[in-house]
Amino acid sequence: MLSSMAYQVSEMIYAVLFEDNEDHADQRAAHMQAHLAFLERNAETVKSAGPLTDVEDRKSAGGLWLVEAESADRVRRLVEEDPFWPTGLRKSLRILSWMQVFSDGVRRI
Numbered sequence: 001m002l003s004s005m006a007y008q009v010s011e012m013i014y015a016v017l018f019e020d021n022e023d024h025a026d027q028r029a030a031h032m033q034a035h036l037a038f039l040e041r042n043a044e045t046v047k048s049a050g051p052l053t054d055v056e057d058r059k060s061a062g063g064l065w066l067v068e069a070e071s072a073d074r075v076r077r078l079v080e081e082d083p084f085w086p087t088g089l090r091k092s093l094r095i096l097s098w099m100q101v102f103s104d105g106v107r108r109i
Contacts, residue, residue: 013047014075015098016065021091025060027084034083045069045078062091072097 039049047068052061069075072095079085079093101109 011068011070013098013100014065014067014069014072015096016067016075016079017052017094017096018063018065018090019092020060020062021088024088027087027089031083031087031089038082042078066098 048066
């Protein structure tokens, strides 16, 4: 018998870290509207997204997405569907699983 505290987790939260490729920075403006439309279409999966900026030199440092998905493979497929992906704008990509343990002043575990 399952206790009332037990639950089944079918989807994980992933942090996706992108590092920019400055050699292709000119691609950002050209593809920004398609990129934003892509994020809007995938809003149920991509929970948050935005650019990262280096605090020292204020230059663009890449981007961060928080994605809710059933697997890291699904996250990778989603990233590769983004209009930014084929442009060379992304120098590197890291997909990290993330477990939220605290939010809005409340412990989650």
